[in-house]
Amino acid sequence: MWREVSAESQARQRPGTERCERGAGDIVAPPGHWRLAWQAAGGSLPYSLLIDRRAFVAALILLLALLTASLAYLAMGSSPLPPQAVPAALVGRGDMMAVFLVQELRLPRLAAACLTGAAFGVAGCLMQTLARNRLATPGIIGIDNGATAFAVASVIGLGVSLAPPAMALAGATTAAALTFGLAAGGGVRGYRFIVAGIGVGAVFGAITQLLLAKVHIDTANAAYPWTVGSLNARPAGAVMLLAVGLSLGLGAALWLTRALSLMRFSDAVASGLGLRVARRRWQVLAVSVLLTGLAVAVAGPVGLIGLIGPEIARSLSSPRGVPVVASALAGALVMVLADLAGRILLSPIEIPVGIVTAVVGGPWLLWILLRPASRNLA
Incomplete structure (x- = not known):
């Protein structure tokens, strides 16, 4: 270098x-x-x-945008607060109602939004780089639906708040294994891998609907947030577990940055440059499954964050590297803005964040399919 x-x-x-x-x-x-x-x-x-200058500037811009969006998130809602009252409420000063709204209601939800958005963003960036395809996100290749099906099964069968994270990880791992198995011979690149993932996701989606149709309406309502994506009243234990998992996963992703850069070339070229392709591929997949499973256990299948976040990061960052940090920040920013929109657009009626991202992500997906391929994945 x-x-x-x-x-x-x-x-x-x-x-x-x-x-x-x-x-x-x-x-x-x-x-x-x-x-x-x-x-x-x-x-x-x-x-x-x-330090890559463009990547650093992109991360700084996204961080400032995330901080601004977070301030708006804490101030806006069915009971709006003046922006200048938010910092005082964060440290327990000022009006008691403002302190209650910020510390007890909005701040935990904001933390869940940032953590899940960052996890989906990093997982999407890893999968897209691994497959060298912008459509290879955890949501599109079935990992989200697998984690959702297992999380719903745990809620229906156990009703324990700590069970969904473990079950979601098991479901994400199962879906990833099935996708790779069905795409055998085609590797992780090309549309065979994408089609196999879509099929696996459809099967797990059908299983989820079948499980909900066979239980009492109250039990189905308890499991409903895991089917559409919601950040309302998320279990504190699952959020804390996601925070730990995101710290480990982001650190592992940064450690794999050089390998990810080489994976954008053919396997022969990467091997010639000294990369142990098979080993690194499984490591990248393991990190993606870990982040996706824990994020789904908190917010449900908000999979399009893994598509939108890395695309924003890639457009702002340098084409020389893999924008892991920028993808985390962009994913968190999109999740915060989407949940904020769901809270205030039809207030006091709340729109689940998964529905908001689906409305935005559908046209975005079409735009990605119609525009030229990103040079970072070429």
Whole structure:
């Protein structure tokens, strides 16, 4: 990634490159990057870190947009609050009703929206990169429906709030295994994988509807949020488990960033560059299944977040890398805005977030199919 040049060549270096002394030579940061270097105590060589400028700026823009949307989320609702009252309510000051609305009602729901949106966004980015196809999201290839079917089965059969996360993970794993098994011979690339996932998702969707049709109406109502996607009154245990899983999954995704960049090439090229393709492929799949299962256990099958979030991140970020962090931020932003719209559009009637994302995601899916392929997945 870096090249060394002699002192005589310094005058010929392109404008905008950054240099750092390293012995007799200079290390030049590649165009479009910042290079941070530091010297460890007692070390003979400096440590360096490259930061993609465009990716950093994109992540910063998305973070600021998410913070703005979060402020609006806490202030708006059936009982609106002045924006300036939200910071005071967050620390327990000001009007007691404002404190109750922010801390007890809206803040936990905002946390669930950010966590689930980020998990769906990262999972979608990983699956799209793995399959080199913008349609290969957990929702479209059946992983969401598998997790939903198992979560609904746990609610109907057990009625325990801590059961859905474990069952959702089992369902996501089962759906992923079935999809890969049915696509055997075609790998994870190409439309055979997509068609197999659509078929698996349809089967699990039918199983979910059958389960709901065979139980008492009260039990079916308890399981209903897992069929359409909702953030209303989410179990605190499931949200906490998702927070832990997202921290681990995001860290693993960042660790796999180099492998993900190489996976955009053919398997022969990636193997020639030293990548253990099969091992990395299973690791990426495991992280996607973990994030999808935990997110579905909290919010239900809001799968189109995994399609919209990575596409926004990819359009803002540099084509040189895989926008894992930007996908997490974009997914969280879309989820927060969608849930906010569902809360206020027909207030006091609430529209589940899954329905809002479906209304927005349908045209977005058509737009993706009609526009040229993204250069990041080419």
